[in-house]
Amino acid sequence: MKKDKIDENVIDTEHTEAPETDDVTFEETNEEGEVDVKTTIKKLREKLKKAEEEKKEYLDLSQRLRADYMNFKKEIDENRVSDRKFSTKRFIESLLPVLDAYDMARGNQEAWEKVDQNWRIGIEYIFGQFRKVLEDEGVVQFGKVGDEFDPKLHESVEMVNVTNESENGRIVRVMQSGYKMYDTILRPARVHVGHNENN
Numbered sequence: 001m002k003k004d005k006i007d008e009n010v011i012d013t014e015h016t017e018a019p020e021t022d023d024v025t026f027e028e029t030n031e032e033g034e035v036d037v038k039t040t041i042k043k044l045r046e047k048l049k050k051a052e053e054e055k056k057e058y059l060d061l062s063q064r065l066r067a068d069y070m071n072f073k074k075e076i077d078e079n080r081v082s083d084r085k086f087s088t089k090r091f092i093e094s095l096l097p098v099l100d101a102y103d104m105a106r107g108n109q110e111a112w113e114k115v116d117q118n119w120r121i122g123i124e125y126i127f128g129q130f131r132k133v134l135e136d137e138g139v140v141q142f143g144k145v146g147d148e149f150d151p152k153l154h155e156s157v158e159m160v161n162v163t164n165e166s167e168n169g170r171i172v173r174v175m176q177s178g179y180k181m182y183d184t185i186l187r188p189a190r191v192h193v194g195h196n197e198n199n
Helices: 037-107 109-114 117-136
Strands: 139-142 154-161 171-176 178-181 184-187 189-195
Touching: 037 109, 037 117, 037 178, 037 184, 117 139, 154 171
Parallel strands: 154 189
Antiparallel strands: 139 178, 171 189, 178 184
8 A cells, every 4th residue: 555655755757847948048157157247248249139130130121011012002003093094095096986977077067057956056065065075084186277287196198289378387178186185196187288389
């Protein structure tokens, strides 16, 4: 019976876990077993310096990641605006033939005047609203008789001899109006340009 009794003072070393310790021991001892203060301070300073360097690296990385994110977000926003403008541009370009048909109908003044006045006023009102919507999207019609010819804006279909010197190099007839959207030319104006032989 005495053998079955467990001595509480005996420590089982095989199953006892060692207490957790820090990886680095800061207290350095000399040969006499006393704490070496200078060496301990030196080690602490090295540890602090290393921690500060790591902190700076993490801070730099954090700032770079933040800058990259802001640039990425800005690029996404710019692409979204660009995509919207491009899709709007394509849609407006598909509407230009409708405006051309209206201009052609209005261009034949004799036939236009013969149409019922109420119907004509209604069509003019509808196309007035239509042009206002386009203007709100930055679309501007250009190429009028009397404008100076500009190869960036106008396409010369034909040179027409003119006797009036003031008409030289100017548009004397518009075949097809030009349109631009903000700074982008959707279509150049197709025109006849006056040419005075004396100039």
